[in-house]
Amino acid sequence: MKKIGLIGGITPESTILYYRILNELNAKNLGKAHSAEVIISSFDFGKIEKLLKENRWDLLELLMAETGKSLEKAGASCILICANTMHLCIEAVKKVVSIPVIHIAEATSKKIIEKKIKKVVLLGTKYTMEKDFFIDILTSFGIETIIPNVAERDIIHNVIYEELAIGVLNPVSKEKYLKIINRLIKNGAEGVILGCTEIPLLIHQKDVSVPVFDTTTIHATAAFNFSTKHKQQQQQQQQQQQQQQ
Numbered sequence: 001m002k003k004i005g006l007i008g009g010i011t012p013e014s015t016i017l018y019y020r021i022l023n024e025l026n027a028k029n030l031g032k033a034h035s036a037e038v039i040i041s042s043f044d045f046g047k048i049e050k051l052l053k054e055n056r057w058d059l060l061e062l063l064m065a066e067t068g069k070s071l072e073k074a075g076a077s078c079i080l081i082c083a084n085t086m087h088l089c090i091e092a093v094k095k096v097v098s099i100p101v102i103h104i105a106e107a108t109s110k111k112i113i114e115k116k117i118k119k120v121v122l123l124g125t126k127y128t129m130e131k132d133f134f135i136d137i138l139t140s141f142g143i144e145t146i147i148p149n150v151a152e153r154d155i156i157h158n159v160i161y162e163e164l165a166i167g168v169l170n171p172v173s174k175e176k177y178l179k180i181i182n183r184l185i186k187n188g189a190e191g192v193i194l195g196c197t198e199i200p201l202l203i204h205q206k207d208v209s210v211p212v213f214d215t216t217t218i219h220a221t222a223a224f225n226f227s228t229k230h231k232q233q234q235q236q237q238q239q240q241q242q243q244q245q
Contacts, residue, residue, distance in 0.1 A: 002037065002227040005076025007067050007093075009042035010083040011165040014197030014216060018082050021220040029228070036224075039074045041067045045165070052085075052127070061092035068093035068101065078102055080223050084134065084195050084215060085127045100226065105137035107222040108193060108215050112143055115211055117191045119144045121184045123177070124195030126157045134195060146189050152180045164198035174202050185210055 004022065008015030022036035043063070051060050064086060068079055078100045081087055087104055094101050112120060120138070122145050128134055129147045138145050148156060159173045181192055181203075192208055194200050197216040205212045 002077035003075050004036065004038050004223045004227050005068075005071030005074070005079040005099075006038060006040045006082050007043075007064060007071070007079065007086070008040045008082045009045050010048050010081075010086050011045045011198060012042070013165060013167050013201065015040065015042060015082050017197065017200065017216050018080065018220050021217055022224060025221060025224040029224075037227075039071055039076050041071055043067075048086075049161070057088065060086070061089045064089040065092045065096045068097045072097045072099050078223055078226050080104075080219055083197055085125045088127065088131065088133050090133075102219065102222050102226065103137070104215050104219045105134045107218050108195075108213055109138055109141040109143060111213055111218050112138075112191060112193075113141055115191065117211065118142065119146065119188055120191040120193050120213070121146050121148075121181060121189040122193045122195050123148070123156055123181075123199060124193075125160055126153055128195050129153050129156070146184055146187065148180050148184065156180065159202075160196050160198055164196075164201055167201075169202055174207075177203055178207060181208055 006015065006018055008018070019036070019038060019040070022038060026034040026036050048060070064081065071079055076099060079093065079097065080102055081090060081093070081104070084104055090101055090103060120143060122129055122134060124134070130153070135145045147153070155176050159170070159177070163170050163173055189210065191211040191213060193213045193215065194203060195215055200214045200216050203212065
């Protein structure tokens, strides 16, 4: 496979998940001895969180863009931003690199369409649930989005930042999440998007009666598929060149 660039540290827990998933995909598809070729540029999440609270998206975009450039320079064939929320900065990254930046919402939307699902719950940080960057992409695929009410959004957001971001898995918080999910399923949701890369630490498919879309796994898998396909294409081109010589 070609090297995958990860913009990580937002949070460290989600970055660990990406790295583990990519290694598992390599071992499963290429053989037990294989592991992922990954370049990770990891932020201090404390600095990112401060900028988020200050609403300094100008500085966040600058940081993301600079990191994207460094990953391309280091030899990455594609880039993943290892956080749903920070996809608010994806256009800033795309503008400064010539390699693909795989969008987490686009990869997730394709999986939802494969399941023939038209109505989903979106869980995530307040930024992800309340801003349009994820919902607009779902809409472009013909998918209707339900988001939790204000009080529920507060619960979901606070659990992410106060617990999941630092690796705390609280059974009480899990029950709160499931209560929200089950209410929205009764309101017509056919699937649930775990739209924060840490939520899969807490909620799993076995916990929910409808399909669950783990954006972390979906995103990492999309990068693995791209990188292996890219490698195959390179090998085919080299074979063709050798035959012509």
